[in-house]
Structure formats: C-alpha cells, structure tokens
Amino acid sequence: MGLGVGLTVLRQGVVLGSTAMRRRLLVSLEINNKDRAYEWFLAWMAHQTAHVPKSNSLFGLRSHQLSVETQVEQRKNGSSSALFKLVAGPGIHWFKYRGAWMQVRRERETRSMQLMSGTPWETVTLTTLSRDRSLFPALLSEARDLAMHGQEGKLVIHTAWGIDWRPFGQPRQKRPLQSVVLTPGVTQRIEDDVKSFLNRRQWYADRGIPYRRGYLLHGPPGSGKTSFIQALAGSLSYDICLLNLSERGLADDKLIHLLSNAPERSFVLIEDVDAAFNKRVQSSEDGYQSSVTFSGFLNALDGVASGEERIIFMTTNHLEKLDPALIRPGRVDMMELIDDASPAQARTLFTRFYEEDGLGRPELEKLATALEEIVVKEMALGRRISMATLQGLFIRNGAREAVDACRNLFVARPIIGQ
Incomplete structure (x- = not known):
C-alpha cells in the first residue's frame, strides 16, 4: 500500500512538474480561422515547402498531412480556371524558424460549424520556447508581407462568402484609367467626385452626415461601366467587393452585415441592380426568387443599421426599371450615363x-x-x-x-x- 501511494504521488508530481515546466519554458500562440493572419500563416508555410530546397526544408520532412485549397475563377464567357494550393493539414507539424524549433498544431472542430458560412471552426497553435516568443511577431509580419507582396500594384476582387469577404481568384493587373474611353468629361467628373468625398471625412463628421457615397452608372450593355469602375479602383489603389443580390442564401441580415464590414479601401460593386429588383419585386433570369427584400436592400444602403465609410457603385442597363426610392439622393448621390460610342x-x-x-x-x-x-x-x-x-x-x-x-x-x- 505504501508503495502504491508513493507511486501515485510520484506520478502526480511528475505531471504537475511537467505542467509547471511547460508553463515556464514554453509559450503558445493561437490563431483561429476568423482572423486574417490564419490564411497568411498557412500560405507562408506552403510557400516555405514549395521554395526552400529539400536539404533545408523541414516541412517536407516533418509534414505528412496536407490539405488542398482550390480557388476557382468563373468568367463571364463561360470559361473557368482552377488553382490548387497545398497547405499543412490538421495535425502536428514541426519547423525551424531563425534557429528556433516550433511546433504547429492545426485543429478542426467537426462537431460545430460557423452558422453563417457553414465552415468548421479551425485553429492553428504555434508553440516554442519562452525565450523565443519575440519571433512570433516577426513570423507573422513575414507572412503578412508575403501575402501583400502578391497583391502589390494589383487589383483584388472580393466576393461574399457567407458573412465574410474573401479574395476571388488571383490579384489582377490594374487597368489604366485612360484606357477606358468615355464621353468627354464623364471620367473626370466621377473621379473628382470620388476624390472629393475621400478628402472630406472630417467635413461629414462635423455636420453629422453619414460618411458614405453612392454612384449609379447606367447605359446599354458593352458601354464600359464595369471596366471604368475597375480602372477607377485601380487608379485610387482600392479593391472591389463584388456583391450579387440574387445569390442563394443571401438575406437582409447578411446583406447589412456585408455592407457594414466591407474591407477598407474598397468599392462595393452591385452589377445589374435592375435584375435583382424589378419594381420592388425580387426576380432573376432563372426564375429564382432571392431572399433579399427591397426594403431590406434600402435599409442596408442608408438605414439605421447601415455602415459608414463606404463607397457603393451600382450599374444597370435599364434605368427605367429602377424604383424611384432606390435612386433618390442619399442612396444614389451621383448618376451618370455611360452610353454607346459617340x-x-x-x-x-x-x-x-x-x-x-x-x-x-x-x-x-x-x-x-x-x-x-x-x-x-x-x-x-x-x-x-x-x-x-x-x-x-x-x-x-x-x-x-x-x-x-x-x-x-x-x-x-x-x-x-x-
């Protein structure tokens, strides 16, 4: 009995001792998949695996569990392209960063999902010696710079993924603004108005006016409405958030959340707004009735719950189909005709x-x-x-x-x- 008690006490002592040593000697950093650093870090790991020589790559020696991330770009002409990226899968991985060993544990919670997007909760936990904790900010900065380097000087298109905005496809080369030929004076008027709005943040705040701006470009198909918006965004170093009001699963609450949480320095682009609402009736070409109501859309644009610091561009081929309530000042502050070739x-x-x-x-x-x-x-x-x-x-x-x-x-x- 004494031996048994002694062994039990010894075992508990070892457990407590090891726990105390871990707390004093090790430090952990947790990153969940709601944080932008999550994708940056996984991409950084994938980059190390792909570009570091095998003689120096500890990823290839230690990582035997991989996951694939597929990005599909669907073009308007019906063609599409897919890009595959291999990242560290769920499990434990080891790597050496600036002379310090680090453990990476990627965990996925399969029993519960994110309510809006339907994706499982995931976390990545980095563990290293406490003396090397200063390497965490350096590693995250390196991962961020790697992600931003691929987008530097390019236009990033974001699409709605549940209640979040995610980059769609690869960053695109910016199109020169002068390459889009419009009726003389139109380009300059819109560009000057956007720049004036961006420089008057405090002016809006001093007068208690919501800091947001809405633009409507209307005209026949092929006149250059979308091309001009892309070129304008590129010239101002802004991104584009492409919003489809007829997307399945998009409801009023999700729409308000998306418009209120658009990425910084981005235009929200709603194309063919007449196709989503025809005289206050939800419609689409394939007969699908969207979940976004007309009143919900108006509230998302300028209601009590609508966000600020936002620039919205809408396009339409049929101005006459739009309800007057949609194009009144405050929701559409500037309307321009982009017509056929003069x-x-x-x-x-x-x-x-x-x-x-x-x-x-x-x-x-x-x-x-x-x-x-x-x-x-x-x-x-x-x-x-x-x-x-x-x-x-x-x-x-x-x-x-x-x-x-x-x-x-x-x-x-x-x-x-x-």
Missing part, C-alpha cells in the same frame, strides 16, 4: 489602337476621320454601336479592314435621353 469616343479608341501599328500619321488621321463620319451618319439613322463591339473589331482586324467592316455592326437603338 463619334469622338470611336475616334479616340481607334487612334489608341492603331497609333503604333506602322501607319503614318496622315493615314491614321484619315482613317480615324472616316470612322468618325460613319458613326455620325449611323447615329442620324438611329443606329448605334457599343464600345465593346468596336474594341472587339479593332482586336481582330487591321485599321483599314476595321473601318470597312464597322458599318455592318451598328444596331437600331434610340439615343438615351432624347
């Missing part, structure tokens, strides 16, 4: 496409004038051509062939506003 737009786009095509300046001006005269004559007959159509024509053909072929691409369409 003679001046057609000439400018033609010159930019072919000015380095080997044509002499006199020949280029002659062809540009001929194209401009064609647009004038066709417009007099009530026929129009979109900028997207002209761009596609110029991509496929030389200068002379493009001028000859453009006559067959005009369509009967009334001039908006006349």
Whole structure:
C-alpha cells in the first residue's frame, strides 16, 4: 500500500512538474480561422515547402498531412480556371524558424460549424520556447508581407462568402484609367467626385452626415461601366467587393452585415441592380426568387443599421426599371450615363489602337476621320454601336479592314435621353 501511494504521488508530481515546466519554458500562440493572419500563416508555410530546397526544408520532412485549397475563377464567357494550393493539414507539424524549433498544431472542430458560412471552426497553435516568443511577431509580419507582396500594384476582387469577404481568384493587373474611353468629361467628373468625398471625412463628421457615397452608372450593355469602375479602383489603389443580390442564401441580415464590414479601401460593386429588383419585386433570369427584400436592400444602403465609410457603385442597363426610392439622393448621390460610342469616343479608341501599328500619321488621321463620319451618319439613322463591339473589331482586324467592316455592326437603338 505504501508503495502504491508513493507511486501515485510520484506520478502526480511528475505531471504537475511537467505542467509547471511547460508553463515556464514554453509559450503558445493561437490563431483561429476568423482572423486574417490564419490564411497568411498557412500560405507562408506552403510557400516555405514549395521554395526552400529539400536539404533545408523541414516541412517536407516533418509534414505528412496536407490539405488542398482550390480557388476557382468563373468568367463571364463561360470559361473557368482552377488553382490548387497545398497547405499543412490538421495535425502536428514541426519547423525551424531563425534557429528556433516550433511546433504547429492545426485543429478542426467537426462537431460545430460557423452558422453563417457553414465552415468548421479551425485553429492553428504555434508553440516554442519562452525565450523565443519575440519571433512570433516577426513570423507573422513575414507572412503578412508575403501575402501583400502578391497583391502589390494589383487589383483584388472580393466576393461574399457567407458573412465574410474573401479574395476571388488571383490579384489582377490594374487597368489604366485612360484606357477606358468615355464621353468627354464623364471620367473626370466621377473621379473628382470620388476624390472629393475621400478628402472630406472630417467635413461629414462635423455636420453629422453619414460618411458614405453612392454612384449609379447606367447605359446599354458593352458601354464600359464595369471596366471604368475597375480602372477607377485601380487608379485610387482600392479593391472591389463584388456583391450579387440574387445569390442563394443571401438575406437582409447578411446583406447589412456585408455592407457594414466591407474591407477598407474598397468599392462595393452591385452589377445589374435592375435584375435583382424589378419594381420592388425580387426576380432573376432563372426564375429564382432571392431572399433579399427591397426594403431590406434600402435599409442596408442608408438605414439605421447601415455602415459608414463606404463607397457603393451600382450599374444597370435599364434605368427605367429602377424604383424611384432606390435612386433618390442619399442612396444614389451621383448618376451618370455611360452610353454607346459617340463619334469622338470611336475616334479616340481607334487612334489608341492603331497609333503604333506602322501607319503614318496622315493615314491614321484619315482613317480615324472616316470612322468618325460613319458613326455620325449611323447615329442620324438611329443606329448605334457599343464600345465593346468596336474594341472587339479593332482586336481582330487591321485599321483599314476595321473601318470597312464597322458599318455592318451598328444596331437600331434610340439615343438615351432624347
């Protein structure tokens, strides 16, 4: 009995001693998957595995459990592309960072899910000696810089994932603002208004005005509405949050949460807003009735629960279908027509496409004038051509062939506003 008691006391002493030593000698850092550093750290680990030589890579020797993260980009023309990224899977992994050994434990809670997104809760716990705790900030900074380096100088598109915003596809090259040819004066008016809004934060606060701004670009398809918004975001070093009001599972409460928690320095883009609400009736082309109500959408834009420090861009091909309550001041502060190609737009786009095509300046001006005269004559007959159509024509053909072929691409369409 004495021996048994002694062994029990010894075992408890060992347990308590080891626990005390762990508390004094080890330090742990927990990162959950709601924190942005979670994805940065996993990407940093994947980068180390892929780029460190095998002779120096401790990931390849110690990590035998991997997970795959697939990013799928669906394009409007129906094509898609997928990118696979291997990251450390659930389990225990070891690596050496700046001479210090660290243990990584990735745990996944499968019995409970996040209510909004439906994804399981996950945590990553880093453990190292207490003397090396100063390496944690350095490691996280390195992971952050690696993530930001891939987005530096590029445009990031975010989409709604449950109640969160997540990057969609790979960061894209910024499009020069001058590459989108609009009616003279339109680009400058919108750009000046956005810059003025961004510089008047305190002015809004002093007068008790909600610090948010709404823009509506309307016009026929292919006129360059979305392209202009992307170019404007790139010129201001802003990102774009793409919001689809007809997305399945999107309800009023989620919409308010998304608009109130959009990433900093980003435009919220709602395309074809007329397709989601047609005279206060929820609709979609495939007959699906969305869960977002018209009143919920209005409240999300400027209601009591709506967020501030926000810039919203909406586009529509049918201004006449929008309810007046949606486009009143306070919800839409600036509305601009982005119309089909005018003679001046057609000439400018033609010159930019072919000015380095080997044509002499006199020949280029002659062809540009001929194209401009064609647009004038066709417009007099009530026929129009979109900028997207002209761009596609110029991509496929030389200068002379493009001028000859453009006559067959005009369509009967009334001039908006006349």
